[in-house]
Amino acid sequence: xxxxxxxxxxxxxxxxxxxxxxxxxxxxxxxxxxxxxxxxxxxxxxxxxxxxxxxxxxxxxxxxxxxxxxxxxxxxxxxxxxxxxxxxxxxxxxxxxxxxxxxxxxxx
Numbered sequence: 001x002x003x004x005x006x007x008x009x010x011x012x013x014x015x016x017x018x019x020x021x022x023x024x025x026x027x028x029x030x031x032x033x034x035x036x037x038x039x040x041x042x043x044x045x046x047x048x049x050x051x052x053x054x055x056x057x058x059x060x061x062x063x064x065x066x067x068x069x070x071x072x073x074x075x076x077x078x079x080x081x082x083x084x085x086x087x088x089x090x091x092x093x094x095x096x097x098x099x100x101x102x103x104x105x106x107x108x
Contacts, residue, residue: 014040047088057095064089 012020014036022032043061046053053061063086071082092100 055093057093059093059096060091062089062091063087 018029018033018036021027021036022029025032043053047061047063050063052063066085066087068084069082071080072078073080
């Protein structure tokens with residue numbers, strides 16, 4: 001049987017990113033928090049406006065459009081209408097993909 005507790009997964013959240021950048025750049029955490037928030041807000045605004053975002057070597061963000069369809073509740077079998085939606089999508093860039101595949105040997 002597979003035991004999920006045996007996995008050692010690490011996830012960097014927004015506050016950890018801010019702390020790492022502040023330490024690396026030797027800037028106050030509050031200043032870096034403002035910078036990170038501005039970047040993320042700008043990216044969000046661009047995607048909401050329907051614009052694509054491309055960061056060479058890292059990846060690209062786009063908005064995918066999904067048409068409405070008839071879905072089915074798997075538990076009850078009841079048919080339901082699922083409305084059209086737009087969702088953000090990320091496609092990894094070549095340099096990031098290679099860096100991850102090589103275990104970070106080419107990073108920096």
